[in-house]
Amino acid sequence: MLPWSSPLQGRFEEHVFESEVLKGNALSDPYQRPLWVYLPPGYDDEPERRYASIYMIQGLTGQLDMWRNRSAFRRNFPELADELFARKEAPPCIMVWVDCWTSYGGSQFVDSPGTGRYHTYLCDEIVPWIDAHYRTVPAAAHRGIAGKSSGGYGAMITPMLRPDLWGGLATHAGDALFEMCYLLDFPSSIRTLRDRYSGSFENFWQEFKTRPAFTKSGDETLLNDWCMAACYSADPDGTVRLPYDPRTGVLIPEVWERWLAWDPVRMVPQHAEILRNMKAIYIDAGRRDQYFLDVGANAFRAALEKIGVTDLFFELFDGTHSGIEYRYPLSLKYLAERLSPTT
Template sequence: MLPWSAPLSGRFDEVVFESEVLKDNPLHDPYQRPLWIYLPPGYDEEPERRYPSVYMIQGLTGQLDMWRNRSAFRKNFPELADELFASKEAPPCIIVWVDCWTSYGGSQFVDSPATGRYHTYLCDEIVPWVDAHYRTLPAREHRGIAGKSSGGYGAMITPMLRPDLWGGLATHAGDALFEMCYLPDFRHSIRTLQSRYDGSYEKFWQSFRSRVPFTQSGDEAPMNDWCMAACYSADPDGTVRLPYDLQTGELIPEVWERWLAWDPVRMAPKHAESLRNMKAIYIDAGNRDQYYLDLGARAFYNVLKRLGVNEVFFELFDGTHSAIEYRYPISLKYLAERLAP
């Protein structure tokens, strides 16, 4: 392959979407957000044809233009998606790339008084706008959502919360089984906070924002913990409640339970009927995932099977959490085939 971008067979519309629900968000993050809409080959030549849509959402710290990053000797996902449709290996889809970044790193695609109304932004602003401006098939049976890591988390929970909108999902190493993916890092956060910041998150954020982020070892765990707490356990006034004592690391049960209530493995039984009505569920993870999200993937799959959810693809592949963009066309093909008319 050539080591640079080549012309696409489909095309991208790149717009700036002005959100009403993100105005005055608690972090004063931008309410004007980039939005990419990929139109497959033939879209302009067949003006009567309508298409399924797949929404792509990103992992923690992801911002939209990162989708065009590439690893050495490899194509990025927009190129791989275009190649999939140009080769006619999958029914054509409209793909919508949505930005839900926050200055804490992400939003987990939920409404939170500490970060903003990102679930509402995605479901009640972006989806209707796309349906109004492009020739989608505007029904849940023809609409899917996919992502990796925190994006995979969003792909799991969003259809559970809004089954009226979503008929398919694909999660690549999505955050799940919280005692495995989050809890073990709490001790690293506490040690970093105590050794460098006098046990203070305020001092951590002052340092983090005054220098090049992630230039000190140990930055990742405190940032992740605070972001997740802002999403899962913020009080109505926006106060962020951590699930552990900053001095000893002891769990604070009532706060930890608020986190667990957002765990897809634990959410699934409450949304069993909606999950059984999904047209397509795709789950995968690397069997050497650094964050042990392969365990969460298996746990989510197991609970779906116990609930009698049948339209499920599950695979643990040989790999880690990193550089798995080559897996995305597999899930895209799976969704496209099942969301097509």
């Protein structure tokens, strides 16, 4: 395998999308965002043909151009996706690669006064723009969403909130069962705050911005705690409410309950009919996931089966949370087969 990129059989069109709903966001993050659209082989040869669309969303701290990062002896996912379609191993689809980064690392693809209106950005700005500019089949039954980690989280909750737009989802190690993937890290964060930052997140952010990111132990959990709080438990004025006292470590039940309300496992019963009508649900995670998201994946599957969803794909594979881009073509194929029009 060549250690550099080779020509694709399909092609990417890269845009800069100017969002109205992201203007004036609480973090003053850019409202002009990169947007990639992948057109499969043959798109230009059949001008009457319409395609299913599959949206790719990124994990926490992910930026759009990171999708093209390369690991040793491996193709990156854009190359793997192109190879899948070039070999005709899946029905061709239009793929849309969306950026919802924030200066806290991510948005969880929700509307929050602490970060911005990223759910609205995705659903009410990007989706109609894509349908207006590309030959999609503009219906929920032919539109899917996929991602890993926080992207997998977004893929789980977005169709529940907007069933008028989404007919399929794929989650690779998505954030779920919050007492396993978030709560277990709170003690480490509290120790780091105590020993290095006098119990203050403000001190952490001031120091974090003066050096290369993630060069000290504890950076990841502190950023994650604050980002999730900004997404799940910000007040209407944008004030971020943590689910614990950063000086004592005491859990604040009313704030923690606000987080739990966003847990996909707990959201399932409230959206049972929607989920039973989904055309495609794909769930996987590595058995040795560092954040116990394999436990969350299994809990999400169990919650779906409890409401009567039995037609889904579920697998726990031998792996961790890292280096699992080779799994993404599996979910892409699954979504493409179930969402593509028959003619």
